[in-house]
Amino acid sequence: MPPVFAPPSDAALPLHVIEQNSCKDWLQQQPGYVADWAQANGFTGACGQVLLIPGGDGKPDMALAGYGTPTQRARRRFVLAAAAEKLPKGIYAIASGLDQNALETECLGWLLSGYRFGRYHSQSEMNAALVAPENIESAAIESLASAECLTRDLINTPASDMGPDELQAAAETLAQQFDASFSVIEDAALLDQNLPMIHAVGRASDRRPRLIDMTWGTSGPKLTLVGKGVCFDTGGLNLKPGASMGLMKKDMGGAATVLGLARMIMTAGLPLQLRVLIPAVENSVSGSAFRPGDVLTSRKGLTVEINNTDAEGRLVLADALTLADEDKPDLLISMATLTGAARVAVGPDLAPFFTDNEDDAAALSLVANASADPAWRLPFHTPYEAKIEPGIADLDNAPSGGFAGSITAALFLRRFAGESRYIHFDIYGWNPTAAPARPKGGAGQGARALFAALPKMLDL
Structure with a gap:
């Protein structure tokens, strides 16, 4: 219902x-x-x-x-x-x-x-x-709930029925509902249009890699949302153990969450220009899989040494962020189930975010708890930049040592966000235990907090 x-x-x-x-x-x-x-x-x-x-x-x-x-x-x-x-x-x-x-x-x-x-x-x-109380915005609350249910459904659906094709279909259905423009760059066309790292990560799967691109709104500030759409992550040739692979249907939780947030924005008719980019891939194992030790060249021209094929999410996000930055958005936001280090730092219940903009950090911190969507700021700690510079290439996708894994992943992504005003969320996308109104399973994180903060952040 x-x-x-x-x-x-x-x-x-x-x-x-x-x-x-x-x-x-x-x-x-x-x-x-x-x-x-x-x-x-x-x-x-x-x-x-x-x-x-x-x-x-x-x-x-x-x-x-x-x-x-x-x-x-x-x-x-x-x-x-x-x-x-x-x-x-x-x-x-x-x-x-x-x-x-x-x-x-x-x-x-x-x-x-x-x-x-x-x-x-x-x-x-x-x-x-x-019955809705008379003194609340009932339609707005129904919209928040519907968006969360969309996100939960997408994450909860197993990879057998939620691959890149199905994720594309879900995004296209949302676009049609709100009369948004929709396009897809798929498979070899990713190479033709200079999105090589999205192609490299997804090329081993027979479910072909793609970039989903949805736009809505014709006036107002430009907001671009980039969501990680890794529909299943085996770890690639750095194969995950079985226990670690069990929840990898949720590795497209960033994509599911930005679609939920986009639904909130479009339902509310916020006066902005919205773009949603989702690199949708499956990180599989086959003879064409990208390998540890490979050096990939990104859309931005930066080279990336692959020291772990299980750190694939940042690769597909990197090309999407570069494309987003070329459009010069007023605000660029990425959401991804990116690192286990974020879970060690803040657990499954908090959504850590990174930004260099103090006003944006304050706006998010102000509304997160009131939105029943707790978020916590972690630092873009610039002195750690050296950790993501391996020497053989411009960047390392998986720095050794294990320290500050969420921060180094965020710093990696910041390299591709260019000059854009940028916020990155490293979410978990899953409730490990059932709680009132929060059943065990897929969960949106950060979307309600962002929706509540957008009017202040973009002066709407």
Whole structure:
């Protein structure tokens, strides 16, 4: 089902959201039967608790949802979703307990709780539907939820059904929905049009490499999004062990996330010129695979020594970033599931980003938590540039030593972003454990934070 609010209904049951610390005071202000029923059922306002209060006719008169304590809420996102997932079938309307900022976030969480990946196995729908509160931008929240569901679906789909062809089809469907221009450079044409590293990474697969290019909008500042679309990563000739290959269907999470962000932007009709570039490849093993020790020449003319074929994402992004920079965008953003080092640094829940622009960093930091999309700035530490300069070529795609792996990968990409104002996100794109509104599986990261920050960053 699409993530939408229920239409207004007289049958909607009032839902009161109760903080644990104020539960006793709230109950004392209610009719005696409410307090008695809550006490008899052990309702304390703890996170995730739900309780229906019966009226005189035995039918539910209201519903209560526990909202926990401030300390508990600080340790999780989408607190109300934990209760929403437990409510019995019905339509609910929030009657009290949430301020404006919390209301919008919790309504988003409620919609995201309804997400199911049902392509291969039927899934039961969520029981509880929510009427949109009158004082929120309901269409905007539905748009955020729909974009996240698109990203989740793309990442969750296994590589057998989400190769470069299928990723192209998904992007083209989105372009058609919003009347965006769409083009693809595929296979040998990548060499003809000077995108050699995209071709080199994808040439070993019978699912041919390509660059997807979507544009939308005719006026306003230029925003270009570049998403890593490695639809499966074996590691190439530096073959991954089986345990490391298990989640590689998500290696196109950067592409999935920029498509979700593009959907938000186009739905909102932001006054800008949007371009989305996705190098879509599969990093496979065959006689034509690129090799450790090879030296590749990029679109920019910089040569790159290949010291690990499993560091392929930065190669395909490099050519796409060079192409993007040639168009002189006002803001260039790349998103990629790029390094394990980023996970070691910040874990799976935070989206680390890099930028040299202090205003952009401040804008993102200001809105990330409020968007329930936490992000954390890591440095473009210029003294580490020497680590990506091997001597035999201009650049090394996999510096030895293991230190600062996320930073050196970001510095590698910065070389190809040219003079553009540039932000790079090194995301994980996956929830390793289930949480309210965030099931185990594919996840967008950084997109809502960027969407919230774009008006300030681009003076929209």
